[in-house]
Structure formats: structure tokens, C-alpha cells
Amino acid sequence: AERVFSGVQPTGNLHLGNYLGAIKRFVELQNSHECIYCVVDLHAITVWQDPEELKRHTREVTAAFIACGIDPKAHIVFNQSQVSGHAELAWIFNCVARMGWLNRMTQFKEKAGKDRENVSVGLFAYPTLMAADILLYRATHVPVGEDQKQHLELTRDIAQKFNTDFAPSIAAYGHGEGYFPLTEPLIAGPATRVMSLRDGAKKMSKSDASDFSRINLTDDADAIAGKVRKAKTDPEPLPSEEEGLKGRPEAENLVGIYAALSDSSKAQVLKDFGGGQFSAFKAALVDLAVAKLGPIGADMQRLMNDVSAIDAILADGAARARALADQTIRDVKDIVGMVRA
Numbered sequence: 001a002e003r004v005f006s007g008v009q010p011t012g013n014l015h016l017g018n019y020l021g022a023i024k025r026f027v028e029l030q031n032s033h034e035c036i037y038c039v040v041d042l043h044a045i046t047v048w049q050d051p052e053e054l055k056r057h058t059r060e061v062t063a064a065f066i067a068c069g070i071d072p073k074a075h076i077v078f079n080q081s082q083v084s085g086h087a088e089l090a091w092i093f094n095c096v097a098r099m100g101w102l103n104r105m106t107q108f109k110e111k112a113g114k115d116r117e118n119v120s121v122g123l124f125a126y127p128t129l130m131a132a133d134i135l136l137y138r139a140t141h142v143p144v145g146e147d148q149k150q151h152l153e154l155t156r157d158i159a160q161k162f163n164t165d166f167a168p169s170i171a172a173y174g175h176g177e178g179y180f181p182l183t184e185p186l187i188a189g190p191a192t193r194v195m196s197l198r199d200g201a202k203k204m205s206k207s208d209a210s211d212f213s214r215i216n217l218t219d220d221a222d223a224i225a226g227k228v229r230k231a232k233t234d235p236e237p238l239p240s241e242e243e244g245l246k247g248r249p250e251a252e253n254l255v256g257i258y259a260a261l262s263d264s265s266k267a268q269v270l271k272d273f274g275g276g277q278f279s280a281f282k283a284a285l286v287d288l289a290v291a292k293l294g295p296i297g298a299d300m301q302r303l304m305n306d307v308s309a310i311d312a313i314l315a316d317g318a319a320r321a322r323a324l325a326d327q328t329i330r331d332v333k334d335i336v337g338m339v340r341a
């Protein structure tokens with residue numbers, strides 16, 4: 001059976017990249033798949049998080065999921081730390097993955113920078129926890145932005161090595177060829193890598209010092225309009241075909257955003273706006289972004305006013321996730337050779 005899993009870190013400043021690259025796709029997959037969407041608080045603490053802020057951001061991501069259209073009754077929405085199987089399976093995967101594999105992770109290299117001696121052990125082990133998130137539910141498909149591609153390749157490597165290392169035991173317990181599926185990433189559409197509005201060479205990110213680099217899901221109409229108008233562009237008018245976007249990262253980014261927000265394609269957007277001035281295109285983009293994001297921001301605020309309702313959704317989701325996770329943990333303990341009741 002096909003099952004979707006994905007996660008978002010509760011580290012604040014949820015932005016248009018998170019929406020177009022991930023959450024909007026989460027919403028679409030609900031019609032065709034059984035979906036599990038997780039607020040990954042254990043991942044968040046790989047870098048320092050203020051405790052009160054962590055709670056607020058965990059509820060905020062939950063509110064964003066619901067405001068964007070995820071149905072927590074038909075599917076599962078929960079925060080990672082409420083299901084202990086994530087940490088348990090991550091430990092086992094720490095013993096399956098090789099140092100060399102993790103040493104190659106570009107996200108770790110970027111986040112650790114020069115000060116390798118002073119980052120948490122958790123930041124290095126981040127990708128094994130991510131593999132555990134996915135494989136705990138034996139998920140077959142994972143919608144993410146482009147930046148997570150390498151982590152999903154590692155997840156497949158871990159599944160493959162586990163299946164091979166324990167092949168006799170897996171067969172003895174009646175699981176056939178392999179216990180874990182080789183999960184497929186779902187990275188598609190015109191906005192798999194939304195770039196900063198200030199610099200077409202940098203991705204839009206929660207941690208960029210400039211708030212003008214990103215459109216936050218909580219931005220109001222004035223903020224959205226201001227940021228789009230100030231967005232960096234070049235002096236040329238828009239081309240009529242995609243070829244013409246080559247070497248113009250800022251223009252390509254805005255066209256991609258327009259295409260994703262309007263459920264269209266870059267080619268179609270250029271058919272409609274090609275040859276025209278940037279200012280006219282930007283004005284249309286403001287209208288579109290405000291129409292699409294305005295209601296989401298308003299709904300998030302409304303939901304955040306009732307913290308206990310959000311916590312009840314997370315508790316209910318965690319209970320249902322735990323039921324699935326517990327079965328995997330029992331199987332894995334048997335396969336690995338751990339005595340259990």
C-alpha cells in the first residue's frame with residue numbers, strides 16, 4: 001500500500017518556500033494517499049531552541065497545516081516527540097548508517113560551517129532520525145523541497161543496508177524480501193526550490209536575517225505587497241519562453257512562484273506575461289499571493305487563539321501514529337534480535 005510521510009521543523013518563520021515546496025503538496029496528496037504529517041520537534045532541537053518558543057512554533061506549524069487544508073481527522077497530524085518510536089528507531093539506524101555516509105551530507109556541512117567541534121551530536125545524526133521518521137511508518141512516498149533530496153537518498157541507503165544485513169532474520173520472521181520499502185521522494189512542480197527575494201542565488205530560508213528575503217505565511221497583505229515590490233529583479237522585460245529565463249535567477253524565481261500559486265506552469269505564466277514590464281507582473285503577483293496566502297495567515301491566527309484545541313489534535317494524531325509505530329518497533333526488535341515481552 002502507498003503511504004505518504006513528511007515533516008516540518010518548528011523553528012519559526014514558516015515561509016512561501018515551505019508552503020509551495022511542501023505543505024501545498026501535502027494537501028494535494030490527501031485525495032490519493034493515506035498521509036502522515038509530523039511536526040519534527042526532535043529535529044528542531046539539534047540547534048538551540050528556547051523552550052517556550054519551541055512550544056509556540058510547534059503549535060504554529062500545526063495551525064499552518066490545518067489552515068492550508070490538511071484534514072487531521074482523515075489523516076494523521078502530530079508532533080514527533082510524542083511517539084517514542086522515532087527516537088528508538090533512530091538509534092538502531094545510527095548503528096546501520098556509516099560515518100562516511102553522514103560525512104557527505106551537504107546540509108550538515110552548511111549548518112555546521114567552520115565550527116564543527118561545537119555543533120551538537122544531534123545535528124550530525126539528523127539524517128538518521130529523518131530516515132527513522134519515514135521508515136517507522138514504512139512510508140513509500142515523501143513530498144519535500146529540493147533541499148531534502150540527499151537526505152531521502154540516505155534514507156534509501158539505510159533501508160537497503162538494513163534489509164541486506166538482516167535478510168535471514170527478516171525472512172525468518174515472514175517479511176519476505178525486505179522489511180523496509182525504498183522510499184520515493186516526491187519533488188516536482190514549478191517551486192521545488194523557492195529562492196530568496198533579495199538574492200536569486202540563495203534559497204528562501206527561515207533563518208535568513210532579512211525578513212524581506214521571504215514571504216512568511218503570517219504576513220498580512222501590506223507586508224506581502226511591500227516584499228514583492230522590493231523583490232530583486234533585472235532590468236529586462238519578461239521573456240515569452242522558458243529558455244529566456246536562463247541566467248536570470250530572480251526572474252525565474254518569481255515566475256515559478258506565480259506558476260505554483262496559480263496551479264499553472266512557468267511556460268503558461270510566460271505566455272500570459274512575456275514581453276510585459278516587471279512592474280505589471282509584480283502587481284499581478286501581489287494580488288495572487290494576497291488572495292492565496294491572506295486566508296491562510298488569518299486562519300492560522302484564529303487557530304492559534306485556541307491552544308488546547310491544537311494540543312488535542314496533536315494528542316489524537318500521536319495516539320494513532322503510535323499504534324502504527326509500535327508494530328514497526330516490535331518487528332524491528334525481533335529482526336535485530338532484542339528480547340522482548
Ligand code: TYM
Pocket residue numbers: 005006007008009010017018019020021022023040043129130133134142143144145146147148191192193194195203204205
Ligand atoms: P524544513 O522544516 O526545513 O522544511 C520543511 C519543508 O519545506 C521545504 N522547503 C522548501 N521548499 C522549496 N523552497 C524552499 N526555499 C524551501 N525551504 C524549505 C523543505 O524541503 C521541506 O520539505 N529535514 C526536514 C524535516 C523532516 C522531514 C522528515 C521531511 C524531518 N523528518 C521526514 C520529510 C520526511 C526539514 O528540515 O524541513
